[in-house]
Structures are given as structure tokens and as C-alpha cells.
Amino acid sequence: MLHNLAHVELNAIDLAWDTVVRFSPYADVLDEGFFADFAHVADDESRHFSWCSQRLAELGFSYGDMPAHNLLWRECEKSSGNVAARLAAIPLVQEARGLDAGPRLVKKLIGFGDHKTSDIVARIAEEEVAHVAVGVFWFISVCNKMDRVPCTTFKDLLREYDVELKGPFNYLARDEAGIPREWYxxxxxxxxxxxxxxxxxxxxxxxxxxxxxxxxxxxxxxx
Missing domain, CATH: 1.20.5 (Single alpha-helices involved in coiled-coils or other helix-helix interfaces)
Incomplete structure (x- = not known):
């Protein structure tokens, strides 16, 4: 579980920087704050990856010792040509799943007696709320500039790009991040x-x- 989390965090670094670089040609439309926010997200994710890597080392492992999935990068590639789709697929779906899964993973780790790793996961889950909030803010901003309704646009994009929403949902964390419940x-x-x-x-x-x-x-x- 810890190796999988490290993999997710490493992908999150790449995803944040990809968002900054890939959509830089639209800087005059997106505003400088967009790029500053996602650079900050990348910095947070690198710290999270370092925490996971350090804990793996304490347990006698390194990142790369175990197989890992390609789900996050696949979503990145699918949304490479549409900034609204990128915001919908990554912060509002993939990262929001972290809000749902984080507390469950903390409980599992506590059940295993690994309180040190559970503390790391809890800190990561807490900081991910702000990352999802960044996605919500800029998704609404992009929709407003496109003269589109955010809720309808979000659902349309998920269908168009074949992005799946999965529960159970952590409503409290999602509410804190500002995702309206009717969206998902x-x-x-x-x-x-x-x-x-x-x-x-x-x-x-x-x-x-x-x-x-x-x-x-x-x-x-x-x-």
C-alpha cells in the first residue's frame, strides 16, 4: 500500500508539471495564478513522495521494487488537448479519490499496527484537500470564460473522455474542497x-x- 501511494505521489508531481507546461501557450487566457497554483501543487506532491520514499527505506524497500499501474498517466494523456478536461479528470476525479481513500487507508494501517505510516497518510490526505480545491476553482473559472455551466460541463466531459466516478465518497472532505455534491x-x-x-x-x-x-x-x- 505504501509503495502504491508513493507511485501515486510521483505521478502527481508529473501531472502537475505537465499541466503547467502543456497549457502554457494559453497563459493570456488562464492567468498567471493558474500556473503558480499548479507549481505549488507539484511542490507539495514532491514532499509527499519524499515522505513515502523515506518510510519505504525504513521498511527495507525502495520505490520501483514493486509493480505499479499506469492509470493516472493514462488520464493525463486523454486530457492533453483540453484544459477543462484535464481539470475534471485529474483534480476533480483522480485527486478527489484520494480524499475518499485516505481515511480508509489510515484505518487499515492502524489495524496493521503501523502508526508511523498511518500518520504520513493522514498528513497527505489533509493536504490533498487544498489540491482538489485548486482544481475546483480553476475549473469554474475556465467554465465561466467558456460561458458554460460548471456542473453540466463536468458531467459532459466525464462522458466524453470516459472518466469513471467511483464511490464511496468522503462527503466532508469533498465539501471542504468545494466540490458541489450534485457534480458527482x-x-x-x-x-x-x-x-x-x-x-x-x-x-x-x-x-x-x-x-x-x-x-x-x-x-x-x-x-
Whole structure:
């Protein structure tokens, strides 16, 4: 698990710098703050990778000793031509998954008795909230410049680029990062629809009761 986390953090460094360099031709549109924010993210991720590497060394291993997946870089390649797609796929999906998985990984490590590694994972998960928040901020900014609705655009991009959303979701961490629940959780939409439907029913009932009371008073009250 620690080696996998180190791999994710190393990919995150590359992803952040790729975002800075790949979309630098659009600096006049994106604003300098965009590039400064992702350079800062890359710096944080390099620190996270160092923590993981140091802990691996303490356990007698090095990064590269075990096989690793290519999922993150595949998402990077898919979104290489569209800054909105990159923000949707990486910070708002892949990094947001870290918010979901972090607390579960901490519990597992504590269960194994590895409190030192669990402390590292907890610190990384805490700092990842800000990285997701950066993604949310710039995604909304890009959508506004494109005159697009962020929620609809996010969902459209996930379908277009075949990016999968997976639960269970860490709602508290995602709320802290500023991701609206209706962007990623269909159950929240269902709940909202049910609430709206119930509200309509209540309004109709109130209207019917009011009309009956008026009719009753006009006819001299109940007989």
C-alpha cells in the first residue's frame, strides 16, 4: 500500500508539471495564478513522495521494487488537448479519490499496527484537500470564460473522455474542497428531486385546504 501511494505521489508531481507546461501557450487566457497554483501543487506532491520514499527505506524497500499501474498517466494523456478536461479528470476525479481513500487507508494501517505510516497518510490526505480545491476553482473559472455551466460541463466531459466516478465518497472532505455534491453524487440529485416533489405536493395540499376553508366560511361554516 505504501509503495502504491508513493507511485501515486510521483505521478502527481508529473501531472502537475505537465499541466503547467502543456497549457502554457494559453497563459493570456488562464492567468498567471493558474500556473503558480499548479507549481505549488507539484511542490507539495514532491514532499509527499519524499515522505513515502523515506518510510519505504525504513521498511527495507525502495520505490520501483514493486509493480505499479499506469492509470493516472493514462488520464493525463486523454486530457492533453483540453484544459477543462484535464481539470475534471485529474483534480476533480483522480485527486478527489484520494480524499475518499485516505481515511480508509489510515484505518487499515492502524489495524496493521503501523502508526508511523498511518500518520504520513493522514498528513497527505489533509493536504490533498487544498489540491482538489485548486482544481475546483480553476475549473469554474475556465467554465465561466467558456460561458458554460460548471456542473453540466463536468458531467459532459466525464462522458466524453470516459472518466469513471467511483464511490464511496468522503462527503466532508469533498465539501471542504468545494466540490458541489450534485457534480458527482446522483443520490443527492435524487434526494433533491424528491424534496422538490414533496414541496410541490405540500403546496398543493395547502392550496386545497385554504380553498376548502374559504368555501366553508362563505357557506356559513360546517353544518
Amino acid at each position: 453524487d446522483t443520490s443527492s440529485l435524487d434526494s433533491q428531486k424528491k424534496t422538490e416533489q414533496l414541496s410541490e405536493v405540500h403546496e398543493r395540499l395547502a392550496c386545497i385546504i385554504s380553498m376548502e376553508q374559504e368555501n366553508s366560511s362563505l357557506n356559513g361554516g360546517p353544518r
